[in-house]
Amino acid sequence: GRIGNGTHEYNVPLADGTFRSGALRAENLACTAEDNLRPAVHVKDPRQPGVLEVRMPSSYVYLTGTLTFNAVVGSGGEVVALFSDNNGLDWKELRRVTASGDQTIDLKPLVLRRYDYRLRFVLKGKGTGLDALKVVHDIQHSQRVLPALTQGKNTITFSVGAQEGTITIEGSLNPDHKGKQLLYTDFHPILNNVEERLMRVKGAQGDVTFPIHTPGDMVRLRLGGHYRARDAKDGWDIQVSFDEGKTFKTVDRFGGPTPGHCKYLTVSDIPPGTRKALVRWSGQQRNTTCAFSLRIDADYQQPHGGFRPVRITYVWEERGIEKRHVHIARQPRETYYITCDSTPTMKSLILELAE
Numbered sequence: 001g002r003i004g005n006g007t008h009e010y011n012v013p014l015a016d017g018t019f020r021s022g023a024l025r026a027e028n029l030a031c032t033a034e035d036n037l038r039p040a041v042h043v044k045d046p047r048q049p050g051v052l053e054v055r056m057p058s059s060y061v062y063l064t065g066t067l068t069f070n071a072v073v074g075s076g077g078e079v080v081a082l083f084s085d086n087n088g089l090d091w092k093e094l095r096r097v098t099a100s101g102d103q104t105i106d107l108k109p110l111v112l113r114r115y116d117y118r119l120r121f122v123l124k125g126k127g128t129g130l131d132a133l134k135v136v137h138d139i140q141h142s143q144r145v146l147p148a149l150t151q152g153k154n155t156i157t158f159s160v161g162a163q164e165g166t167i168t169i170e171g172s173l174n175p176d177h178k179g180k181q182l183l184y185t186d187f188h189p190i191l192n193n194v195e196e197r198l199m200r201v202k203g204a205q206g207d208v209t210f211p212i213h214t215p216g217d218m219v220r221l222r223l224g225g226h227y228r229a230r231d232a233k234d235g236w237d238i239q240v241s242f243d244e245g246k247t248f249k250t251v252d253r254f255g256g257p258t259p260g261h262c263k264y265l266t267v268s269d270i271p272p273g274t275r276k277a278l279v280r281w282s283g284q285q286r287n288t289t290c291a292f293s294l295r296i297d298a299d300y301q302q303p304h305g306g307f308r309p310v311r312i313t314y315v316w317e318e319r320g321i322e323k324r325h326v327h328i329a330r331q332p333r334e335t336y337y338i339t340c341d342s343t344p345t346m347k348s349l350i351l352e353l354a355e
Helices: 018-022
Strands: 006-011 023-027 029-031 041-043 050-055 066-072 078-084 092-097 101-106 118-124 129-140 152-159 164-170 190-192 205-213 218-229 235-241 249-255 258-267 276-284 289-301 310-318 321-329 333-340 345-353
Touching (some): 018 023, 018 050, 029 050, 041 050, 276 289, 321 333
Antiparallel strands (some): 006 129, 023 050, 029 041, 041 129, 050 118, 205 276, 218 289, 235 249
C-alpha cells in the first residue's frame, strides 16, 4: 500500500507571464498577456536575443526525462535549447531549431542519477518564441517518507517550508567516475598544489577553492565532507570569503590524526545582499591529507518566493473499488481528514498548483 516511484512534471505557463516567477533568467521576452502577440512567449526586441532559463531541482534522483516544446521561428530566426548540470557553469547544446514545429528531446542520458539541472532557451529573430514548454521525469524516491492511509480516520497535515532554495556543489573525487556522475572538478574549483584524485595535498601545503553563486540573497552555507588527516599536524582549514577572495575567514578545522572522519558545519553570518562566496579547503600535510567526499550547500532567499494554493489528491482502493479525495490547501498550514471504511491500498498521491 505504499507508493513507489513517481513523476515530476513541469508544464511551464508561458502565455500569461507566470513563467517569470519560476525562471532564473527571463531577458528580452514578452508574452501574449502583455502585448496580445503570438507565440505565447516571444522576443521583445528583435535586435537582441531573448533568453529563458529555468532550473529543475528534485528532492529525489531522476530516472528518465523528456523535454517537449513548440518552437515558432520567425524569418531568419532560431531557437537554441541548452542544458547544464553544474549550476550553469557550462552548457551543452541540445538542439538548434530553424523551422517552426514541435520538438522532443530525450533527457535521460543527461539527467540519469542527477538531482538538479538547468535548461536555457535562446530565441533570435522577430516573431521567434515558444508556444509550449513541458518537462516530464520519472523519479526514484523513498517510500517510507510518503504518507499512507489506514482504516479509520486519517489526519492529513499540509505545510510549507521556508521560501528558500539551495545551490549544491557535490561530485565524486575519483576521476575514474567521469561520465557516470559529476566530478567535483566539474564545478570549476581552483586547485593549488593539490592532486585531482582525492584532493591529495602535494608536499606540505595546498588548497582547493570552490566558487558558488546563488540566484537570490544567500542566507547560509552548509558544508563538510569525509577526509583523511593521518598525522596530528595533518588537516584542512575550512575557510570562506564573501569579498571575491580579498579576505578569507577560517570557520572550522578538519584536523588529525585520523584515517577517516566525517564533519559538517553551518555558516550563518552571511553579509546582507551576498550572492557569491568562495569556500576554500586549505590543507597541511606531514603524512597524508586528502578527502573522499565533500558537499557545499548555499541556501538563498527565493527571489519570487511565496505561497500559492496546492491541490492534493489521494487515490486508493478499498475492496477493489477506487476512491479519490481532493483537497485544496489555501493556507501555508492546514489539517484535514480522510476516512477509510476498510483497509486501503494506496495508488497515487498527486500534488499540483491549484491556480
